[in-house]
Amino acid sequence: MSQASNEQPIRAEACWPAHEARVDTLASVCALLNRVVEDLPHKAVAPLCDLSNVRAAVAAFDFDAPTEPLTVVRRVVELLEGGMVHTMHPGYFGLFNPTATFPGIVADLITAHLNPQLSVWSHAPIPVEIERRVIAEIAALFGWPANGTTGHFTSGGAEANHTALLLALTDAAPGFAEAGTGAFSGAPRIYASADSHLAWLKIAHAVGIGRDALRLIGTDGRGRLNPEQLRAAIESDLALGHRPVFIAATAGTTNAGMIDPIGACVAIARNHRLWMHVDAAWGGAVAVLPKGQTTLVGIDAADSITVDAHKWLSVPMGAGMLLCRHPDPLGDTFNVAASYMPASLDSIDPYTHSMQWSRRFIGLKLFLSLACMGWVGYRTLVQHSLDMAAELRSRLTASGWNVVNDSPLAVLCFTDSTRVLDLAAVAAHVVSDGRAWISTARFEGRTVLRACITSHRTATLHLERLVRALDDARQKVAP
Ligand SMILES: *Cc1c(COP(=O)(O)O)cnc(C)c1O
Numbered sequence: 001m002s003q004a005s006n007e008q009p010i011r012a013e014a015c016w017p018a019h020e021a022r023v024d025t026l027a028s029v030c031a032l033l034n035r036v037v038e039d040l041p042h043k044a045v046a047p048l049c050d051l052s053n054v055r056a057a058v059a060a061f062d063f064d065a066p067t068e069p070l071t072v073v074r075r076v077v078e079l080l081e082g083g084m085v086h087t088m089h090p091g092y093f094g095l096f097n098p099t100a101t102f103p104g105i106v107a108d109l110i111t112a113h114l115n116p117q118l119s120v121w122s123h124a125p126i127p128v129e130i131e132r133r134v135i136a137e138i139a140a141l142f143g144w145p146a147n148g149t150t151g152h153f154t155s156g157g158a159e160a161n162h163t164a165l166l167l168a169l170t171d172a173a174p175g176f177a178e179a180g181t182g183a184f185s186g187a188p189r190i191y192a193s194a195d196s197h198l199a200w201l202k203i204a205h206a207v208g209i210g211r212d213a214l215r216l217i218g219t220d221g222r223g224r225l226n227p228e229q230l231r232a233a234i235e236s237d238l239a240l241g242h243r244p245v246f247i248a249a250t251a252g253t254t255n256a257g258m259i260d261p262i263g264a265c266v267a268i269a270r271n272h273r274l275w276m277h278v279d280a281a282w283g284g285a286v287a288v289l290p291k292g293q294t295t296l297v298g299i300d301a302a303d304s305i306t307v308d309a310h311k312w313l314s315v316p317m318g319a320g321m322l323l324c325r326h327p328d329p330l331g332d333t334f335n336v337a338a339s340y341m342p343a344s345l346d347s348i349d350p351y352t353h354s355m356q357w358s359r360r361f362i363g364l365k366l367f368l369s370l371a372c373m374g375w376v377g378y379r380t381l382v383q384h385s386l387d388m389a390a391e392l393r394s395r396l397t398a399s400g401w402n403v404v405n406d407s408p409l410a411v412l413c414f415t416d417s418t419r420v421l422d423l424a425a426v427a428a429h430v431v432s433d434g435r436a437w438i439s440t441a442r443f444e445g446r447t448v449l450r451a452c453i454t455s456h457r458t459a460t461l462h463l464e465r466l467v468r469a470l471d472d473a474r475q476k477v478a479p
Pocket residue numbers: 096155156157158159161197199250252253254279280281282308320
């Protein structure tokens with residue numbers, strides 16, 4: 001028998017093993033993964049790995065001959081355990097990457113198994129309607145009416161922000177969809193604070209207005225956009241013959257969790273007829289709490305909002321949302337009719353109202369989390385992060401650290417209260433020690449240590465470990 005015909009059945013089998021083998025393999029994989037996640041708190045948050053070892057380990061997988069799936073899976077998971085920053089670890093105080101909810105994880109398993117295609121309604125009516133329901137519920141959190149509100153799931157916040165800017169440009173100049181920026185009499189200008197998420201730079205490039213179109217407005221000494229400077233920048237652009245189009249207020253800055261004065265931005269946007277967007281990628285989750293209305297005051301007047309489900313709402317990556325207050329802009333911006341796409345007459349086909357064409361069932365992760373945990377579960381999750389942040393603040397202060405931001409959300413920026421320290425070295429010591437993961441950021445002109453509560457599994461014990469790791473690092477770094 002030739003080698004090829006020998007290999008044939010093995011290949012086919014790994015692609016789609018027999019029913020019993022699939023069930024057994026899935027059970028083993030789930031058991032393995034749950035053991036790994038369970039053990040994480042006793043392991044280093046960020047294992048040390050060396051580039052050449054990483055490359056060699058990856059190169060060692062043999063694609064020339066099939067290997068039994070569980071053998072490959074065990075090896076991959078073992079490599080992952082020692083080869084990534086563990087965002088599922090309760091000692092990860094990092095960049096908004098959450099410990100995923102269990103229903104969210106199950107949702108991705110379902111999506112991968114059934115692989116629905118959400119580009120047109122008729123291909124996946126239940127998935128499309130499930131996403132529509134979740135989008136409407138999230139929009140209602142921000143005080144938006146059920147009627148007229150539109151939106152969809154995105155890969156993340158950057159795609160949602162990109163979408164919002166396209167809506168604004170299409171709305172501002174009727175010919176923009178066809179002619180691009182040539183449809184504008186003056187060069188389009190957009191505004192966000194210096195502490196906004198700098199995906200705006202890439203987005204400005206991608207939509208064709210160029211990075212220079214982004215005006216970064218100064219902050220007020222507390223990390224929030226300064227509305228006086230915003231007004232002045234718009235007036236000066238108008239005087240130069242430019243065309244102001246879009247304001248993005250950030251609700252929950254990445255460095256310090258600060259919330260721009262949304263109401264003041266809305267007033268300026270209305271006065272100059274600009275599109276008002278709120279980038280609430282991380283901070284939007286606070287709207288699940290009754291006091292969220294106060295924290296995000298003014299957000300109901302926005303034209304569009306970005307919220308990431310894969311940040312504080314804690315579903316696995318990638319899951320963002322773009323919400324639009326008006327019924328027409330999404331269709332005006334994204335409508336195309338392709339002869340080979342089945343048309344749905346009574347309902348909106350997602351591919352005609354969003355950037356993506358083929359669409360994964362992103363929304364199931366949030367739907368399943370909501371259906372299993374209820375709003376009460378989300379209120380508990382968000383409130384827990386706020387409680388942990390408040391506790392961390394007092395522990396840091398008691399240990400001689402000086403918290404310099406006053407965010408209503410769950411992120412702390414701090415420095416040493418007595419000495420000038422190399423804070424990047426402090427953060428590096430904490431990370432290499434393995435007990436916790438933190439980083440540095442710039443806040444109001446200085447470098448700070450930054451600790452964000454991102455895991456719903458973070459408890460007092462992990463705060464104690466973080467503060468101890470910081471205190472030890474300070475000893476090592478102190479001049
Ligand atoms: C994370 C974040 C983004 C980018 O979102 P991705 O999901 O990473 O694409 C944009 N804006 C803010 C305020 C963010 O926190």
